[in-house]
Amino acid sequence: MIYERILRPLLFKTTDAEFIHGVAAFILQHNPALPLIAPLLRADDEPVQLWRLKFRNRLGLAAGFDKEAALVKAFWRLGFGHTEIGTVTRHAQPGNPKPRVFRCPREGGLVNRMGFPNSGADAIADRLTRLRLAWGKPDYPIGVNIGKSKITELADAAGDYLYSFKKLHAVGDYFVVNVSSPNTPGLRNLQSVEALRPILSTLQAANRELGEKPLLLKIAPDLNYADIAGLLALIAGQGLHGIVATNTTLDHRAITLTETGGLSGRPLTVKSTEIIKFIAKETGGKLPIIGVGGVFTRADYQEKLDAGASLVQLYTGFIYRGPFAARKILRGR
Numbered sequence: 604m605i606y607e608r609i610l611r612p613l614l615f616k617t618t619d620a621e622f623i624h625g626v627a628a629f630i631l632q633h634n635p636a637l638p639l640i641a642p643l644l645r646a647d648d649e650p651v652q653l654w655r656l657k658f659r660n661r662l663g664l665a666a667g668f669d670k671e672a673a674l675v676k677a678f679w680r681l682g683f684g685h686t687e688i689g690t691v692t693r694h695a696q697p698g699n700p701k702p703r704v705f706r707c708p709r710e711g712g713l714v715n716r717m718g719f720p721n722s723g724a725d726a727i728a729d730r731l732t733r734l735r736l737a738w739g740k741p742d743y744p745i746g747v748n749i750g751k752s753k754i755t756e757l758a759d760a761a762g763d764y765l766y767s768f769k770k771l772h773a774v775g776d777y778f779v780v781n782v783s784s785p786n787t788p789g790l791r792n793l794q795s796v797e798a799l800r801p802i803l804s805t806l807q808a809a810n811r812e813l814g815e816k817p818l819l820l821k822i823a824p825d826l827n828y829a830d831i832a833g834l835l836a837l838i839a840g841q842g843l844h845g846i847v848a849t850n851t852t853l854d855h856r857a858i859t860l861t862e863t864g865g866l867s868g869r870p871l872t873v874k875s876t877e878i879i880k881f882i883a884k885e886t887g888g889k890l891p892i893i894g895v896g897g898v899f900t901r902a903d904y905q906e907k908l909d910a911g912a913s914l915v916q917l918y919t920g921f922i923y924r925g926p927f928a929a930r931k932i933l934r935g936r
């Protein structure tokens with residue numbers, strides 16, 4: 604309440620959305636009060652098991668907020684049931700020039716063109732290794748979202764993904780192949796079955812060698828149903844373990860803001876739910892789905908589960924509803 608009525612209007616006055624995200628991340632990481640209030644935020648657990656991993660509840664943090672795996676503990680303390688770090692790329696890279704995150708508060712959306720800024724697979728693997736040694740929560744899986752480095756040619760994408768995957772395999776609980784960000788030039792071309800097959804088969808071969816862990820594909824909401832059906836067949840053929848639906852959309856018809864980039868939040872709620880329904884129907888409910896896109900309230904969360912998602916994630920809803928978003932949603936608000 605305090606966040607949504609008082610703090611958010613103040614924070615949203617600052618035009619630089621990414622700066623505010625950074626301040627929030629800093630507070631989350633260093634706030635000495637967080638460990639003390641953590642027990643209060645844990646009252647809403649409804650444990651569930653998936654891919655032989657234990658989740659204390661079905662609500663997780665979507666990729667993109669904790670790109671560096673610096674906030675894993677903080678989001679556990681805030682009541683989330685899992686977190687997805689990244690997108691991590693093989694090479695460290697700065698991302699696109701700032702500003703690159705924009706709010707559209709009237710429509711409950713965010714537009715971003717971050718372009719995967721991150722310190723690279725080696726550094727992030729080291730950070731996660733240190734975290735795992737110091738702190739392990741058996742009921743709080745850490746997903747690792749991997750993407751293609753900007754400097755790597757599309758033709759060499761498989762090797763680029765493979766490097767990050769191998770580097771992080773030991774420290775992640777599940778892995779997401781991200782070919783659906785609109786902000787790395789050409790990346791979405793990798794969503795075609797022909798382009799994706801060699802990438803997924805390379806990763807699955809390594810996965811089986813290293814000790815198979817859940818490997819998922821994250822898709823864009825801008826694909827048509829025939830394309831999605833093609834990808835589902837590929838996922839089945841390659842023995843992947845699930846799908847994350849969806850990433851941000853390039854369809855800006857719902858907003859008046861004219862910035863380029865991927866749109867998330869409220870304008871995406873219905874679209875992503877429709878896609879989840881389609882996937883659940885196509886796969887007879889057998890392929891685990893992580894449902895993401897415009898989840899702000901308990902009703903949005905429940906709709907994703909009813910559509911066929913096994914787990915739900917949010918990003919934009921966290922920005923709009925504040926630090927206690929997970930608790931609010933799990934408690935029914």
Ligand SMILES: Cc1cc2nc3c(=O)[nH]c(=O)nc-3n(C[C@H](O)[C@H](O)[C@H](O)COP(=O)(O)O)c2cc1C
Binds near residue numbers: 666690784920
């Ligand atoms: C600022 C921002 C950065 C994001 N970065 C990533 C990313 O690095 N990798 C990724 O797979 N998705 C990324 N996403 C997409 C989210 O994970 C999610 O799929 C999308 O925003 C829809 O969910 P939402 O409406 O709850 O935000 C990002 C989203 C936002 C708003």
